[in-house]
Amino acid sequence: MSKVIVVKAKEELVVSSLKKGEVHRLQIHLTDNALGVPWRVPLIIIRGENKGPTLGITAALHGNELNGISTIFKLIEKIDPKKLSGNLVLVPISNVPGYLLNQRYFIDNVDLNRIMPGKPHGKPSSLYAHQFIHKIVKKFNYLLDLHTASHGRVNSLYIRADLENEETRTLAFLQNPQIIVSKYDEHGTLRAWANDHNIPTITIEIGNSNAFQHSLIDETLDGILNTLRHLKMIRGRVKDMIANSVVCENSYWIYSSRGGIVDVYPNLAETIKTGQIIARVFDVFGQVKEIIRSDKDGVVIGKNVAPNCEAGTRILHLGVNWIEPDPESIPGHED
Ligand SMILES: [Zn+2]
Structure with missing residues (x-):
């Protein structure tokens, strides 16, 4: 029988x-x-025996994005607090009401990752965001925010990070993902607030919503362990990671202009050419109404998998303008 652990309720971390x-x-x-009744956020804190930074890992800020939960659970099993330098603060379920409802949004249907840092007086989501920042996130020195694709879409394992900033660029490469997209910090996101407050932060997008995908979870875990080695929180050599990621200067969605039934063809992480057919929209009689082509060379970051297609549906998330990163700027690389 496993040991019963008493979980304490606290007002602040x-x-x-x-x-x-x-x-x-x-x-x-x-x-x-x-x-x-209180909304309480569960935290696992691995308090290292030795001095070092505090790394926060947040998951399920969108309540149906669950791969990060399993990533955190697997990480707990890998870390011996007696050998850890610094602290790991793990937040498997950041948006507790959204998780209970199995939905992206907070209980008032607001996206928490668009309203950070919230307000001390305001809507339910605003209050929650404010408390989340001040009671938990403010205590971090670094942050990895774990997400997935939205419902009805699928994602590769990819990173959103500001590659102009040395610290966040380093964090991005340490994950060794399929794709890195250089993204400025969109206003209202947890990442934007944290980076503005000297907490280097990247977003890790792990596959699809509403599921555990263990191959992507294990790759994410590898990246997190690599990060811990780089920050000297655990011992070991940082993995060389130069050759593996496709780095895009930006990305955008290609939309349908007609409504009907859509079939999207390319695979995730596939490279596609300008003019290549990426989807066809059929009418309900099986006749093609629209052929959607790529307007640029690029790589498939994510795509729609829900066939019912209102005109104006997001069809394919394309990463474009590949960058050859300077080897000097990539941690762990040795010629
Ligand atoms: Zn998300």
Whole structure:
């Protein structure tokens, strides 16, 4: 029988108050629901025996994006707090009401990752975001924010990061993903708030929503362990990662202009050519109404897999303008 662990409810995360060399499990009270019962966020804190930075890993800020939860659970099993330098603060379910409803949004149908850092007085989502930032995220020195594709779409394993910033570029390459997209920090995202407050942060997009995809989870875990080695939180050599990622200067969605039934052809992470047919939209009688072609050479970051297609549906997420990164700018690389 496994040992019963008492989980303590707390008002705020105070890492220094926790005993070194141990794993702690806490629930942090953010706001209250309509029964007056607290919304509490579960945290696992691996408090290292030795000094070092505090790395936060957040998952399911969109409540149906679940691959990050399994990634965190697997990470816990890999880390010995007696050998860790610094602290790992793991947040498997950031958007607790969204998770319970199996939906992307908070309970008031607002996207938490567009309203950060929230407000001390405002809508339910605003209050929750504010408390999440001030009681938890503010305590991090680095942050990896784990996401997936939205419902009805599928993703490769890819990173969104500001590649102009040395620290976030390093974090991006350490993950060794299929694709890296250089993205400025979109206003209102957790990543934007954290980077503005000297907490280097990247977004890791792990496959699809509503599922555990273990091959992508294991690749993500590898990247996180690599990050821990780079930050000298665990021992070991940082993996060389120069050859593996496709780095895009930007990306955009290609949309349908007709409605009907859509079939999208390329595979994830496939490279495609300008003019290549990427999808066809049929009417309900099986006749082709629209042929959608790529307007550029690029790589498939994500795509729509839901056949019912309103005119104006996102069809394919294309990464374009590949960059050959300077080897000097990539950690762990040795000629
Ligand atoms: Zn997300």
